[in-house]
Amino acid sequence: MEKTPCNSQEVEVRKGPWTIEEDLILINYIAIHGEGVWNSLARSAGLKRTGKSCRFRWLNYLRPDVRRGNITPEEQLVIIELQAKWGNRWSKIAKHLPGRTDNEIKNYWRTRIQKHIKQTETLTAQNDQASTSQISGSGHVDPVPSLNENIENNFPTESNDSIVWSMEDLWSMQLLNGD
DNA sequence: AACGAATACAACCGCGACAAG
DNA sequence: CCTTGTCGCGGTTGTATTCGT
Numbered sequence: 001m002e003k004t005p006c007n008s009q010e011v012e013v014r015k016g017p018w019t020i021e022e023d024l025i026l027i028n029y030i031a032i033h034g035e036g037v038w039n040s041l042a043r044s045a046g047l048k049r050t051g052k053s054c055r056f057r058w059l060n061y062l063r064p065d066v067r068r069g070n071i072t073p074e075e076q077l078v079i080i081e082l083q084a085k086w087g088n089r090w091s092k093i094a095k096h097l098p099g100r101t102d103n104e105i106k107n108y109w110r111t112r113i114q115k116h117i118k119q120t121e122t123l124t125a126q127n128d129q130a131s132t133s134q135i136s137g138s139g140h141v142d143p144v145p146s147l148n149e150n151i152e153n154n155f156p157t158e159s160n161d162s163i164v165w166s167m168e169d170l171w172s173m174q175l176l177n178g179d
Numbered sequence: 180a181a182c183g184a185a186t187a188c189a190a191c192c193g194c195g196a197c198a199a200g
Numbered sequence: 201c202c203t204t205g206t207c208g209c210g211g212t213t214g215t216a217t218t219c220g221t
Contacts, residue, residue, distance in 0.1 A: 015190080015191070016189090016190075016191090016214085016215090017189070017190075017215085017216095018189090018190090036206095036207095037206075038206075038207080039205080039206070050191090051206080051207090052191080052192090052206095052207090052208095053190080053191075055207075055208085056189095056190070056191080057189095057190085059208095060189085060190090061189085088209095088210065088211090089209090089210090090209075090210070091208075091209060091210085102208095102209075102210085103188095103189085103190085103210095104188090106210075106211085107187075107188060107189080108187095108188095110187095110211095111186070111187050111188075112186095112187085115186090
């Protein structure tokens with residue numbers, strides 16, 4: 001039972017995952033007209049999306065210079081260092097990681113690094129408790145035990161073949177379609 | 180094989196800053 | 201100076217996939 005939108009005058013706004021068709025429409029439109037003024041862009045392109053949604057999709061996934069997946073140990077280090085330095089200034093941090101978006105970094109931090117640090121802290125706390133009886137001499141336990149070592153030793157580096165759809169595919173598709 | 184929990188990622192929402200009229 | 205529209209940012213939620221039992 002779906003309402004047929006055939007004669008509806010209200011502009012319904014699509015939400016949720018973007019389809020390849022929508023992606024192509026957006027890519028094509030921006031290739032011709034350029035980006036910016038997202039609300040009118042969304043309307044002119046015939047996308048039933050908000051300008052915000054279009055901007056988000058373009059900036060985070062469709063831009064040709066966006067790199068997806070495969071965050072390297074070096075990038076992990078940069079993220080951790082800059083987050084410690086600046087806090088959750090994701091866009092600022094993203095500027096230091098070419099091809100990475102603030103949203104990706106933010107997600108990466110929340111899902112992996114934050115969790116990992118939490119685990120490390122609880123482990124450290126446990127070790128701390130357990131080792132109080134064993135500590136002799138030095139007796140100092142670093143609260144954040146050698147972050148760099150942790151990263152290199154414990155973060156699994158993602159496999160190189162994890163990328164399913166590179167944007168080059170879409171770009172070549174749209175080039176084939178467009179011209 | 181089926182199910183629930185955990186995880187990772189994609190997308191939306193709310194808010195503040197800024198510029199143009 | 202005020203109003204309105206747009207942009208950008210950070211937080212949060214939704215959903216698909218993976219993992220363990």
